[in-house]
Amino acid sequence: MKLNGNEIRPGNVIQHKGALWVAVKVQSVKPGKGGAFAQVELKDIVSGTKLNERFRAAETVEKVRLEQKDYQFLYAQGDMLVFMDNESYEQLELPIEFVGDRADFLQDGMNVTVESHEGKPLGISLPQFVTLAVAETEPVVKGQTAANSFKPAILENGIKVMVPPFVGQDEKIVVDTNEITYSKRAD
Structure with missing residues (x-):
């Protein structure tokens, strides 16, 4: 789905410069001279690096929808965490680093949501x-x-x-x- 540069909102995930970015902060700027633009702080979903970018209203970017799927935590096996898809019962193995310091909160049978794009897991959310x-x-x-x-x-x-x-x-x-x-x- 295409978005104009002035329609980008915080939380939007966009495809930009060959990577997936989430908009963290968006500020509309109307300088005295020249056209208006959106000053957008972007964060790379995979690496976490940040980037400040200007988007003019006439520019378009590709908005990406992340698939969200519910999984159940089964067990830890070495450096890997094993989850089960609640619908298809297929298992998904993710490295402990993927969950980060919150991996210690995982309990047997806990339901989590895994966000992915084109079948590649990008993020995980635990119960609050x-x-x-x-x-x-x-x-x-x-x-x-x-x-x-x-x-x-x-x-x-x-x-x-x-x-x-x-x-x-x-x-x-x-x-x-x-x-x-x-x-x-x-x-």
């Missing part, structure tokens, strides 16, 4: 919140209120987060996988 048990933290101190003081805790998956003083060892908490922060106590 996961429930984990606190494996190690300082003991609860009576009379200490839930003020702005936090203490370090190590979760069952080995990740360190800061938790309120009232959270004790073996308690289950909800963690935000995007920010890697404590969210609330689990019910």
Whole structure:
């Protein structure tokens, strides 16, 4: 699908200079002299490099639609993570680096969404919140209120987060996988 240069919006994925780019910031500029243009900050989906580009209204770019498919995490095998397509039951193996530091949040049976273009996986999104048990933290101190003081805790998956003083060892908490922060106590 073709887009005019002035129709690019943040979040759009476009084909530009032989690569796939996501528009991060878009600013319309109307200089006193010459025609208006869109100043667009682009981020390469594969490598993560950034690029600032000017697009005039008359220029066209190719907007790309990424396919999103739901997968279920099965298990880790060496340096690879194995996922199963929820519809066809086909398995997909991705390197741990593909998920990055959030790979520790993967739990057996967890549903994730894999974004791909022409059959090549480009990104993965985990559920925003996961429930984990606190494996190690300082003991609860009576009379200490839930003020702005936090203490370090190590979760069952080995990740360190800061938790309120009232959270004790073996308690289950909800963690935000995007920010890697404590969210609330689990019910």
